[in-house]
Amino acid sequence: MLKRPRVRDYRVIGYYSGKVIVGLALCMLVPLGTALLFAEFNSALDFVTGACLSLAVGYALLLSCEGPDGAPGPLEWVHGMVTAAFSWLLCMCLAAVPYFASGHYDSFLDAMFDVMSGFTTTGLVLIKDLDHVPVSLNMWRHLLTYIGGQGMIVLALSFLIRAQPGAVSVYVGEGKDEKLLPNVVHTARAIWVISLVYLAVGTGVLWIVGMGIGLTPLRALLHGLWVFMAAWSTGGFAPQSQNILYYHSLPYELATIVFFVAGSLNFALHYAVWTGNRREIYRNIETITFATTSTALSLLAVWGLARSGTYAGVTELFRKGYYLLVSGHTTTGFMSVYARQIEYEWGPIPILAITIAMLLGGSACSTAGGFKAIRVGVITKAILQDIKRMALPGSAVLTDKFHHVRDVIMEDKQIRVAMTIVILYIITFAIVTAAGAAAGYSLTDSAFEAASATGNVGLSIGVTDPSMPAFLKIVYIVAMWAGRLEFASVLGLVSFIAAVIRGR
Numbered sequence: 001m002l003k004r005p006r007v008r009d010y011r012v013i014g015y016y017s018g019k020v021i022v023g024l025a026l027c028m029l030v031p032l033g034t035a036l037l038f039a040e041f042n043s044a045l046d047f048v049t050g051a052c053l054s055l056a057v058g059y060a061l062l063l064s065c066e067g068p069d070g071a072p073g074p075l076e077w078v079h080g081m082v083t084a085a086f087s088w089l090l091c092m093c094l095a096a097v098p099y100f101a102s103g104h105y106d107s108f109l110d111a112m113f114d115v116m117s118g119f120t121t122t123g124l125v126l127i128k129d130l131d132h133v134p135v136s137l138n139m140w141r142h143l144l145t146y147i148g149g150q151g152m153i154v155l156a157l158s159f160l161i162r163a164q165p166g167a168v169s170v171y172v173g174e175g176k177d178e179k180l181l182p183n184v185v186h187t188a189r190a191i192w193v194i195s196l197v198y199l200a201v202g203t204g205v206l207w208i209v210g211m212g213i214g215l216t217p218l219r220a221l222l223h224g225l226w227v228f229m230a231a232w233s234t235g236g237f238a239p240q241s242q243n244i245l246y247y248h249s250l251p252y253e254l255a256t257i258v259f260f261v262a263g264s265l266n267f268a269l270h271y272a273v274w275t276g277n278r279r280e281i282y283r284n285i286e287t288i289t290f291a292t293t294s295t296a297l298s299l300l301a302v303w304g305l306a307r308s309g310t311y312a313g314v315t316e317l318f319r320k321g322y323y324l325l326v327s328g329h330t331t332t333g334f335m336s337v338y339a340r341q342i343e344y345e346w347g348p349i350p351i352l353a354i355t356i357a358m359l360l361g362g363s364a365c366s367t368a369g370g371f372k373a374i375r376v377g378v379i380t381k382a383i384l385q386d387i388k389r390m391a392l393p394g395s396a397v398l399t400d401k402f403h404h405v406r407d408v409i410m411e412d413k414q415i416r417v418a419m420t421i422v423i424l425y426i427i428t429f430a431i432v433t434a435a436g437a438a439a440g441y442s443l444t445d446s447a448f449e450a451a452s453a454t455g456n457v458g459l460s461i462g463v464t465d466p467s468m469p470a471f472l473k474i475v476y477i478v479a480m481w482a483g484r485l486e487f488a489s490v491l492g493l494v495s496f497i498a499a500v501i502r503g504r
Helices: 007-027 029-037 041-065 077-101 108-119 135-150 152-159 167-173 184-212 217-232 243-247 250-263 267-274 285-308 314-329 339-345 348-360 373-391 412-438 443-454 470-484 488-502
Strands: 401-404 406-409
Touching (some): 007 029, 007 041, 007 077, 029 041, 077 135, 184 267, 217 250, 243 250, 250 314, 285 373, 285 401, 314 348, 373 412, 412 443
């Protein structure tokens, strides 16, 4: 029997959702300052409107839900799950206000689509005339994907939420399940420290490369900042409609490969390397799994392209085939070709390789989406273990372990959790593919775009467009949201709503 939520449950969820919304409002100060700096006064007004509305909603939730000492009560597991899923939906609606006010979107739904695409580090876009948007709007687009990579909840935990035992529930609800430090708030801050250090280094590298290919110093700096934000967050946004193809530069492509591969790695792995444990890079189950699958799929994609004669020479095969494969596998979504070239020139084998890569994704507790390498590795080990068990006597006891920061004994619970999430991804992928086919797109196109949306990738074969049906935009929004949060908090929100309606 479902138990109807208590008043305190609503207040706890509302209070912490309010904290997240206030954090979103404060983030709008960055594009607002950019608009004032570049004398984009119309855009400045858009961000003032968005920030004021977000502050109003955030403080309305805080003031109506707070208790005598601030928080209305301890965070329980269900509160964290529901807060994570609910606050992301609120953020999507509020962050879309400056988008829609800019005049670069046909509808508010399109603006919400791009916000969710940014928050989930997907990178699919419906914006119009991207090459001529204000600097401040591009700053907001890339800041959203950078924040989304680390997580809005992680941001709130770092600066707005005090340490308490239940805080781990909202952290896990956002699709992260590893603590770098014993305290989850300190873990959140460590994630931001790592990301900000890389931001400074990566922006500097791309700034130099940008000037080397002929961009002015200011333009090279802005593009370097934005492209790094998207690369590190495996988000796929770019300041120009041609994406990475705009730069026509091998050094730029090489730099972005380094950054988005690094961004797809587990924050725990980064922390281990930072603290001196460099052996973790080649011992970790995630890096081993990613190296294996990316190598195999890259060879398949490049072989398919070479066989069809699509590109001549090793350099072109690397810059087109390998680049897109790794971009898809890390769920980044940077493109070095036009979307329709994939359908008309690539052939079925490279498209299949990239579709599989997009679903597999990067590492857990990173900015990447997809199944995640640790789950692929655990499931593979479980299959091999069952094969070994069939060859052994019935009385034999077989145990296996894997290395992930430390040696971990593999248990049935870990295998079951990994299988459950992978199956949920596959079911979602199938539903989204069916939705695309129902909208009139070919099965190949529908499957490719579904893998991109579900895996939070951003590569497009041409389906994602302002002219696509509204229902398909909504399906993609839900797929991006559920995939990024890895289903747990979304299912928690659905269960909570069911308890509200049918509970006793």
